[in-house]
Amino acid sequence: MIDHNLSPAWHAAALGLANHLWQSTLVAAAAALLTLALRKHYARARYWIWLAASIKFLIPFSLLVAVGSHLAWQRDPTETTKPMLYFAIEELSQPFTQGAILAPVAPTASVNATSQTHVLPWITAVWLGGFLLVLILWIVHWRRIAAALKAASPSSEGREFVALRRIERIGGIRKPIALLLSPGALEPGIFGIARPALIWPEGISPRLEDTQLEAILAHEVWHVRRRDNLAAAVHMLVEAVFWFHPLVWWLGARLAEERERACDEQVVAWGSDPQVYAESILKVCEFCLGSPLPCVAGVTGADLKKRMVRIMSHRMLHNLDFPRKVLLASAAVLAVAIPVTVGLLTATPGRAQSVDASATAPVFSSVSVRPEQSTGNEPNHLQAFFSLRDGSFSARGITLERLIQDAYHLQDSQVSGGPDWLKTARFDVDAKFDPQFVAAMQQRIDDHKDFDNQAMLKAILASQFKLATHTKAQTLPVYDLVVDVGGPKLEVATGMRTMRMGPGDLSSSGTPIEFLVQQLAVRLGQPVIDKTGLKGTYTYSLHWTPDPSEAQHVKHAGLPEPDPPPTDTNGPSLVTAVQEQLGLKLEPQTAAVPVMVIDHAEAPAAN
Numbered sequence: 001m002i003d004h005n006l007s008p009a010w011h012a013a014a015l016g017l018a019n020h021l022w023q024s025t026l027v028a029a030a031a032a033l034l035t036l037a038l039r040k041h042y043a044r045a046r047y048w049i050w051l052a053a054s055i056k057f058l059i060p061f062s063l064l065v066a067v068g069s070h071l072a073w074q075r076d077p078t079e080t081t082k083p084m085l086y087f088a089i090e091e092l093s094q095p096f097t098q099g100a101i102l103a104p105v106a107p108t109a110s111v112n113a114t115s116q117t118h119v120l121p122w123i124t125a126v127w128l129g130g131f132l133l134v135l136i137l138w139i140v141h142w143r144r145i146a147a148a149l150k151a152a153s154p155s156s157e158g159r160e161f162v163a164l165r166r167i168e169r170i171g172g173i174r175k176p177i178a179l180l181l182s183p184g185a186l187e188p189g190i191f192g193i194a195r196p197a198l199i200w201p202e203g204i205s206p207r208l209e210d211t212q213l214e215a216i217l218a219h220e221v222w223h224v225r226r227r228d229n230l231a232a233a234v235h236m237l238v239e240a241v242f243w244f245h246p247l248v249w250w251l252g253a254r255l256a257e258e259r260e261r262a263c264d265e266q267v268v269a270w271g272s273d274p275q276v277y278a279e280s281i282l283k284v285c286e287f288c289l290g291s292p293l294p295c296v297a298g299v300t301g302a303d304l305k306k307r308m309v310r311i312m313s314h315r316m317l318h319n320l321d322f323p324r325k326v327l328l329a330s331a332a333v334l335a336v337a338i339p340v341t342v343g344l345l346t347a348t349p350g351r352a353q354s355v356d357a358s359a360t361a362p363v364f365s366s367v368s369v370r371p372e373q374s375t376g377n378e379p380n381h382l383q384a385f386f387s388l389r390d391g392s393f394s395a396r397g398i399t400l401e402r403l404i405q406d407a408y409h410l411q412d413s414q415v416s417g418g419p420d421w422l423k424t425a426r427f428d429v430d431a432k433f434d435p436q437f438v439a440a441m442q443q444r445i446d447d448h449k450d451f452d453n454q455a456m457l458k459a460i461l462a463s464q465f466k467l468a469t470h471t472k473a474q475t476l477p478v479y480d481l482v483v484d485v486g487g488p489k490l491e492v493a494t495g496m497r498t499m500r501m502g503p504g505d506l507s508s509s510g511t512p513i514e515f516l517v518q519q520l521a522v523r524l525g526q527p528v529i530d531k532t533g534l535k536g537t538y539t540y541s542l543h544w545t546p547d548p549s550e551a552q553h554v555k556h557a558g559l560p561e562p563d564p565p566p567t568d569t570n571g572p573s574l575v576t577a578v579q580e581q582l583g584l585k586l587e588p589q590t591a592a593v594p595v596m597v598i599d600h601a602e603a604p605a606a607n
Helices: 008-037 043-056 060-076 084-093 093-103 109-151 159-171 204-205 211-227 228-241 248-268 275-285 304-313 322-346 400-408 436-447 455-464 513-524 549-559 574-582
Strands: 178-182 187-190 197-201 364-369 384-389 393-400 415-417 427-434 468-483 499-504 505-514 528-530 539-541 585-598
Touching: 008 043, 008 060, 008 248, 008 322, 043 228, 043 248, 043 322, 060 322, 109 178, 109 228, 159 468, 187 211, 187 228, 197 204, 197 549, 204 275, 204 499, 211 228, 211 248, 228 248, 248 275, 248 304, 275 304, 393 400, 393 455, 393 513, 393 585, 400 415, 400 455, 400 585, 427 436, 427 455, 436 513, 468 513, 505 513, 513 539, 513 574, 539 574, 574 585
Parallel strands: 178 197, 415 585, 468 528
Antiparallel strands: 187 197, 364 427, 384 393, 393 427, 468 585, 499 505, 505 539
């Protein structure tokens, strides 16, 4: 179980490791299904599938996600809607990010420090102990191989040498394999990766006929041709690093089984008589000891009884046909394409904003966040103001939940998890922007370029509240905003941008349709999805009679209330006014929409 009291960095690392192990387990499960579909085919295909599943443990999908995120730099910055495919992939591939909402995050640093002091050293010590134990076992086994090598002597004559060179030519081995004769009883095996050498026990040759000796040598030559020692060394690294995961040891057994079976199939395919070949393996088993290391490919690996049955059964095996080749190619493409697609879809707006994104990144000269300082004269709801004229942002009595909703244009139902003070603790926020940043933003407005005016809120959330979140999909009530049958009644804007907002009143000039969508969502208290297809900026004036529930949403959003409140109760509702006055229609639906899950947040000390 993941400790939710860890610092954000350790918390994120724990979640990342859990997701990596889960993703690797999914890949291994997919490999098992693929090998099951290829059970009547040659073993070499199944071997490479198992090897790919092993290598996945060393390659986090997050690397491919980062590649996709980099590619997203060229994406249109206005494309921020994520399709349902993204949410399905995220739910399946990163289930442990959900666990962060099960317990609130303690806001005090002392709890975090205590938790790390007690938990992290133990976790590190247990992993390191297992890692070292595996390495020690490999080293002990390696010493046995090293002792056999030290006692062995090179050979350049004899029937073993002549047969080895002939089989090398048949097998297409260009670089001769060194032959080392060992006085011990270690089984014949290939030692080394870059310069493979064959260790051959001297006492086994008199016991083997020429055909049997050639069959054993052919088996070892195929290990060299397939580079089995390199693959075995890679999996030994996987076993050492992920020793605690039972699946890696199971993968090792599958790899050993399929590599020996693949070599058996090739030896028989070369023309060796199956009975002669089976007898030669049995004689080696009677006289020799098995290799203690997987990266020294011998002849007696895997389940010996099953191997004998397969060799002697003469079962017809098939090469991969076109449909199965397509299946394997599709699996390989999907393994790479899915994480890259996640990276494309999860790229942050700032990252997708092309070359001048740095111009929109807010730079503060000062930021102050402190508990609400109420004098009793303020209105009974929050106030938040952003002024580009003097380069300031000010909020009074604002909650963390409200800041998150304003920064990411979310409704109440789209924020989940977080500390218990998320909706109750109120803060006064004052921020001053760097004059150069203010000038850059003003220049963008003069050049009729858009910028993310919520970026300063996101920056405050990250720096002051240490906010860490992830997104998941959830089916919620929504409104689809569509064009009515009579067409839109919006006037295309040509002048400067202006707006007036209040309960029952929304007037705007020079704003895109996204602004209308955001304001409607605030007043309706539900997500609104733009399906109008309208581009550009528009001028409109919308008037309606707000109902009590809408007034609560407006009050929560901190919008100014008119003085006195509107008294006309016979006007249209907001939904009706949108249809009659704007030529648009709000259709109630249910849809999977993004929900922001708060993984971590801290209450800032007064500053």
